[in-house]
Structures are given as C-alpha cells and as structure tokens.
Amino acid sequence: MTTAQHSNFSLSDEELAAFHRNGYAGPFTLYEPDEIKKTWGRTRLELLDRSAAVYQDEAAVSGATNISNYDRHLDHGFLAEHITRPEIVHRVSSVLGPDALCWRTEFFPKYAGDEGTDWHQADTFANASGTPQIQWPGGSDFGGTITVWCAFTEASVDMGCLQFIPGTHRTMFYDETKRMHYDPSDNTSVEKDGVRRGFFGYDYRELQIDPDWKPDESKAVSMEMRAGQFIVFWSTLMHASHPHEGRTKDMRMGFASRYVPTSVEIYPGTTDIEEYGGRVSLERYGAVLVSGADEYGHNRLAECTTQDQPFRPASRAGA
Template identity: 70%
Template sequence: MTTDTPKAQQSFALSEAEIDQFHQQGFIGPFTAYEPDEMREIWRRTRLQMLDRSHAVYPDDELSGATNISNYDRHLDNDFLAAHIGKREIVDRVASILGPDVICWRTEFFPKHPGDEGTDWHQADTFANASGTPQILWPDNAEFGGTITVWSAFTEAKVENGCLQFIPGTHQQMNYDETKKMHYDPNSINGVDKDGVRRGFFGYDYRELQVDPDWKPDEDAAVSQIMEPGQFIIFWSTLMHASHPHEGLTNDMRMGFATRYVPSSVSVYPGSDHIEEYGGRISLERYGSVLVSGENKNPGNRMVTETTRGKKF
C-alpha cells in the first residue's frame, strides 16, 4: 500500500538536468504554484487588500513622488504575499540554485494596463541602475552576482497584454554599467518608440547605461514567456529581459509579481538608510529582508520575522 506524500513535505528541488539548463539559458520554467482558478480568486481578494496601505512599510506620505516604490515590498504587510514568498514550490527551486541559506530582499508588483508601453531590455547586477548606489553586494569571492527573480503571473500573461521576453544565455556578461546614473523623466512614460516598438523603463532610458552606446540586443533571439495565472518563472536578473507592450485589445490588466532572492550572506542596501529611485527618496526604517530558507549568514542585514512584519522597528 502506498500513500501520497503531503504537499507540505514534498521537495520541489530542481533536478541536475534542470539546474544545468538554468545555468545555460539563465532561466527556467514556467512552473505551477496555484491552479488558474485558485489564483484568479486569490488575486481578486488581494487586489482589494492592496488598496489599504495603512501598514505598508513605505507610507504614502513618505513616498516623495516616488510612486513606483509604492509597488515594493507589500509582502511585509499582506498575509498572502508573506506566504507566497516562502512557498515551497518556489523556495525549494531557488535554493537548488543559490544554496540552502536564502533571503527574499524585495518584492515588486508589475502591472501592465491596456495601452501601456513594453518594458525595455535591461539587466541588473547590483541594482544601482537608478541611483548609482548598489542595493545588493555579494561577497568578494562569490561565484555569481545579481539576484534570482521569480516572476509570478497573478493574471494571464500573453504577448498581447505584455508578457515577459528573455534572450537566452545573456546572463553571463553585463552590457550595462550600473555605476552610471540614469536620468528620470516621468514625461517619457508611454512616449518612446524604439525601432517601431513602444518600450520604456518607468521614466528612465536604460540605454544611458550601455557600455557600448552603439550596441543593440539581439531581439531575433528573444523568446516570449506566456503564462497562465498561478504560474511562475525563475531567472537571473543579469539575463537580458523585457516585456511586450499591452496592445489594448482587451480591458484586462496584466499583473506580475516579482520576488527577488539572494543567499543570506549577500549585503542588502549596504550602508544605506533609504531608497532613492523614480525621482524620490524613502526611508528604510521599517524595511527588512525575510529569511525563507536555512540560516541568516549576514548579521548586518535588516531582517524581519513574522512577529515584526508590518511593525515599526
């Protein structure tokens, strides 16, 4: 007689073949975290809950114009998102790549409304691209850099409404110099045409960071990542990635939710007490990384636990 292993006890670790595939192409998936109908119902509830920012770590009255930051780190005040970042289907696979000691250092909502431009091609290693100040730093002897991004489809993601695009194998070499600083211009949003495609970067022009100003990504090699609600895909932040525009053929909003993971030895916001992005500056006073696997190997990082989540330090 055999019995099914309870889901909570299952391991979702990547196989050796999957790990090899990931290292070759820089991404893997999609995988399923929730069934489509389950995710639709979860998102219906969660979308309404997001309107309440009374316990958000970045209060509205402190955003100083940096409206995009309001999409950051809602896992620190929302129960579903707090559970989502530690979901075994996700964390087991991430730990297969990063090792047993893993923290989630940021989450972000990525909505794509009807008519919105596509997100331009980009890579991120230290996430210093907007301010010139590194937001994550790996130890000097680290084998890798950047972050593991898990992009979850909370709604259907297809070409017509702005799904992700990757250029496989481009994660091994950075084409951008993040020590430079981009110039923020909110008036450029939805107003830039690049080779016949509406692409922007939330008010920035990512091309300002190019090491070679004449270089262009090989878009012929790009692959589109079509996903059902409840699926997720895993990729290095150093992989060349972008998204299609939302063509506005339907009134549905495409919603993606990105969770960013690094080994717990990585320094998060080193030497900083604020985030400076999107024309604004906001305090990290109530911010903290979350340990999702193993042990915290960096006592210098701000951390939160279930008992401190959503509360002032």
C-alpha cells in the same frame, strides 16, 4: 502540513544545468487560474489599505513613484505566504544554496495600451538609484538576484508577457555606475526598432557600455504564462516585456519576489531608497529568511508575527 510542504520542488539536475546555461527555468504552476483569480481579486482591494505598509513616506503613499508597490509582503498575509512557498523556495535554493533571503517584492502591472518594458539587466540594482542595493562578497562567481516572477493574471504576448534572451546572464552590457536621467514625461514610451518600450521614466540605453550596441532580439523568447504560473531567472539575464496591445481591457499583473544568499549585503551603507523620482526610508524594512540560517548577520531581518501583521523588522545585527 499540506502535500506541498511534504514535497521536494528542487530543480532536477537537468533543470539546473539548463538554468545555468539559459539563465531561467520554468514556467512552473503554483496556483490554479480560478484560485489565483479569486485570491488576487481580494488581495488587490486589501492592498489599498497602506496603514501597515513599511513605506509610509508621502511619495510612496501617493503612488506617484514605483517605490509605492515595493515589499507589500511585509504587511499582507497572502503575499507573506507566497514568498515562502516551498514550490518557490526549493527551486531558489537549488541555485543559491540552503541559506536564502527574500529582500524585495514588487508588482508589475501592465494596462491595456501600455508600452513594453525596455531590455535591461540588473546586477547591483544601482541602475535607477545610483547606489548599489545588493552587494555580493568579493570574489563571488555571481551577482544580481534570483527573481521569481509570478503571473497573478494571464500573461500572453498580446498582454505584455516577459521576454528573455537566453544565455546573456553572464555578461553585463550595461554599466550601473552611470546615473540615468529620470523624466517620466519623456522616457516612458519611446519607440525602439518599431516597438514602444520604456523603463518607468528612464531611458535604459543611457547605461549601455557600448552606445552603439543593440540586444540581439532575433534570439529573444516570449514567456507566456497562465495565471498562477511563475518563472525563475537571474536579474542579470537580458529581459524585457511586450507592449499590452489593448485587444482586451484586462490588466496583466506580475508579482516579482527577489532572493539572494545570506552572504549578500542588502542596501549596504544606506538608510533610504531613492529612485523613480521618490525617496523612502528603510527604517521599518527587513529582509525575510526563507530558507536555512543567517550566519553572517549583515542584514536586518523581519520576524514573522501574525496573519494580520505578517512581519516585524528585527534589529540590524550590531545595532
């Protein structure tokens, strides 16, 4: 075992209290900058091979939709190891409890000149699909997911780092039961209060509960990270990102892994993901048990196999 596997990376009492107060914790260091530069450079090329990717639908393979970058941890060894790293899992379990699943991963690239990502929150993740993608048990104190956003490259303000408004994770300012209108030609770069912001072909303001409300950006904090660092936050926390100002041609790349307790139902009652102008089948999908045990059996789990084929979906419970 490595030193990391022998260590306990759980949030301290002080860190946990601050997390519940602010909605986020970190940044924490997972990789050294030179280490992740080499690893990501190799991984980026390897991911061009989609032959083992779980989503083989035409829209996903073509890259025409944001769904194309979902869940590559299910077919790539480095990403499979990344989501189970104790530096991440221990901190996630500090919040969610000992039994936890990783239910989605996705990449967030930002190229020179790209607009910022608009302010948003996600509870059931029905915001783009119109269908809840996660469902907590009735009576739960929480909703949403724990997102672990890792900087695979430098993430500075000029390059489009994340922004948070601390303490906003306990109040939803958006109604995810509304359906946003998808139009990538119109909604990808809209100037809002002097800042170019978009949301992958949607205008997130369409979900506002109060159409006249605006986020209080005077309270926003910028989460600059060195390559190899990560931040842990509730998806219900108001978050956004700065534009990439183009002062460097380097891409900013974030890799987000999302975690829920095993009591949460994932993609309840649906066999497809439909959003961002595309649709993919969940036939080959499986969530990954990263900590503890699954005593609920709500969800199809992916079983670890080999380095070349990291995960294989198991049968859904009861199927």
